[in-house]
Amino acid sequence: MPEMKDEAFEFLLARAGLNLTDEQKAELKTVFAGIAAMAERVRKPRGYMAEPALVYDFAEEDLA
Amino acid sequence: MSGTIPTIAEAARLIAAKRLSPVELTEACLERVHALDGQLHAFVHLTEERALADARAAEAAIMANGPKGPLHGIPIGLKDIVDTKGVPTTCQSKFLQDNIPDVDAACAEKLATAGTVLIGKTTTHEFADGGPSFDLPKPPARNPWNTEHFTAGSSSGTGAGVAAGLILGGIGTDTGGSIRGPAALCGIAGIKPTYGLVSRAGVAPAAYSLDHIGPMAWNAEDCALMLQALAGHDPRDPASASRPIPNYTAGLGGGVRGLRIGVVHHFHETDHKVSEGTQRGITAAITTFRDLGAEISEVQLSPLQDWLACGSLISITERAAAYEEWARTRLGDFSERLRSRLMLGAFVTGVDYVQAVRRRRELRAELQGAMRGLDVVLTATQPAEAAKIDSVPKWDLFAAPNFTMPFNVTGYPAISVCSGFGASGLPVAIQLVGKPFAEPTLLRVADAFEKATPFRDRRPPVVAA
Secondary structure, eight states: OOOOOHHHHHHHHHHHHHOOOHHHHHHHHHHHHHHHHHHHHHHOOHHHHHHOOOOOOOOHHHOO | BBBBOHHHHHHHHHHHHTSSSSHHHHHHHHHHHHHHHHHOOOOOEEEEHHHHHHHHHHHHHHHHHSSSSTTOOOEEEEEETTTTBBOOOOTTTTGGGGGOHHHOOHHHHHHHHHHHHEEEEEESSGGSOOOOOSSSSSOOOTTOOTTTTTOOOOSSSHHHHHHTTTTEEEEEEESTTTTTTHHHHHSSSSEOOTTTTTTOOTTTSSOOOOOOOEEEEEHHHHHHHHHHHHSSSTTTTTTTOOOOOOOOSSSTTSTTTTTTEEOOIIIIIIITTTHHHHHHHHHHHHHHHTTOOOEEOOOSSSSSHHHHHHHHHHHHHHHHHHHHHHHHHHHHSOHHHHHHHHHGGGGGGGHHHHHHHHHHHHHHHHHHHHHHOOSEEEEESSSSSSBHHHHOOOHHHHHHHOTTTHHSSOOEEEEEEEEOOOTSOOOOEEEEETTOOHHHHHHHHHHHHHHSSSGGGGHHHHHHH
16 A cells, blocks of 8 residues: 655645645544545556447447 | 326226316326425426416317327326426526526427426425525425425425325336336336437436436326327437337236346345335235236346446436536536536546446346346345435435435336335336337336236325325
């Protein structure tokens, strides 16, 4: 699991435009590993042709 | 009848026969509201005068011309993220305490056109996310089966209100389980329709591509009656599907003989092991379906954790985008719970989001393949009976995967129905999942289950008291 360095953490918060208290920052740091684990879980060896499902409709084979 | 509280179908038959007045029905609901809502907090805003006026108008119209449909004169509630013309719509948030929309949301408009009587706006988690909060303008809803316990959310007020008979049906919204969760813990029925079937226009977003609008009611038949009024294409909703709308009640009573039901055992037995009471309900439900003539088989899908990761990354990002302006300028005005969810958006990169959406396509294809040769899939709705309201963890997102998110990720329709009661007397539920736009089959299966089991005969003790 990647470790969240203080500089990176502050950069991400600034990039998101979030102004947090020290207490909020401390709490948020404790759950970063959970997000990182989710991000790891959605990554699969799928090649560059695999398209996202940004827009989809239900095809006839869905309904059969 | 279920005690003294009729279902929508029962009330509709009595109204059509002129043996029940919409005014009497509305007054009975309002009496229960006055008696119980001080404990339940199912409503954030009552529309009592409007309800009585609408009920009187419905009564006059029905006496003159008969009912225009089964929802004419039926008391309902709308989750307070649903815009209502001239009626406050606060999203249970400090940001919108003075918000009075000029236009009804599509679902509110459709239910009004069908002749329903609006009792009030029902309690929600702030902007339909975060959990039970005690730092908002109104308190969280309480579970009518035991008011020390949680209703689940975010359609918490509609769940509590229907269970206690304050309303006969209502609108919920579902981004990761917010219709089915409260339906399960409050012992009622709630259906998340296929993505695109019910318009989202005029409903505050939680996460655009996961949001669904749907009915919550005492049983599947009532959900079918409400869905009939709600379904249909709406050009104001970019995800709205343009398809013919079937008759959702025509198949009810048709039983399940010959239907094929796949059980995702590993979801509730391995990936997130459910409580003894919930497992007992699932096992008994499988036996019931088999006894009714359904073919039962086992279904294998990716681990529940995969579905949660995919749905959560999408949900966190879309929510952070929707509420970014307020998060940047007035973060402290959100409840602690929603603020915490919004802060997570800082950690999800654009690439993470796209990887999640690529995973979404794979998971949808996986479910599509697994359901080939099946009519319905069965698993749990909730892991256990309702927890105490003060013990719901703030970071439950990371605690254990939920059973409902897979069908927001895929957009497949899913319904929760009561499957019994745990040792504490609180309800447990099963979740049934259908193929896209196959709500008639899904409702038929749910209805068959309810009619074969005794769980619709029991209301929360608080109602009898």
